[in-house]
Amino acid sequence: MTAVMKVLHRRLPLLQRHPLPPRQIAMRVAKRLGIGKPRSTGAQKAMTLAAHFSYGGAMGTVYRRITRRIPPGPGSGIAFGLAVWTGSYLGLLPATGLLTPATFHRPQRNALMIAAHVVWGWSLGALTRRIDALPREKWPWDGLHARAPH
Known part of the structure; x- marks a missing residue:
């Protein structure tokens, strides 16, 4: 997701290459918490x-x-990634005052963020399906507990 955001950010028109939402949000949260912008x-x-x-x-x-x-998989992961984008950029972030709604952002910047969430969702779904396909004894978190002395 981060790599997609970086590559697509470089392709934005020059006047739209200001910091992407994750940076804006993190700096605003830091300010609200009294930490301040590094x-x-x-x-x-x-x-x-x-x-x-x-x-x-x-x-x-x-x-x-x-x-x-x-069932987990790339399709449900993409749908979830799009739901996260929608819920965050049209709901949670505007409601908390951390970011204006996506409807106020330039279409190219929204397309960039949507594409990044599609990649994240696809990866999440594919990885989750792959983990589920492993025999339970090969799940790292389960295997550690199985070997721990009782």
Whole structure:
């Protein structure tokens, strides 16, 4: 997802190459928490990646709960990725005042973010299906518990 965002960001018209939503959101959250915007670009990138990966991980957990009722896979993952984009960029983020609704953003920037969420969803669905196909004894988290002394 991050790689897709970087590649597509470079293809935006020059006037649209300002920071993407994950950076904007992370910096606004930091300000609200009283942490403030980091001075260095490297620290801003690190904070953005940590926040974005944490949110993605939390949403991945939600997807995992959903796949107890529907089969995991690239198709359901893409649908989930699009639902995350829709819920976040048209609902949660505007409701919290962290970002204007996607309807106020340029179409190219929305297309970039939608494409990144499609890639994320596809990857999430494919990985989840692959993990489910492993014999349970090969699941790393289950195997560790099985070997732990009781």
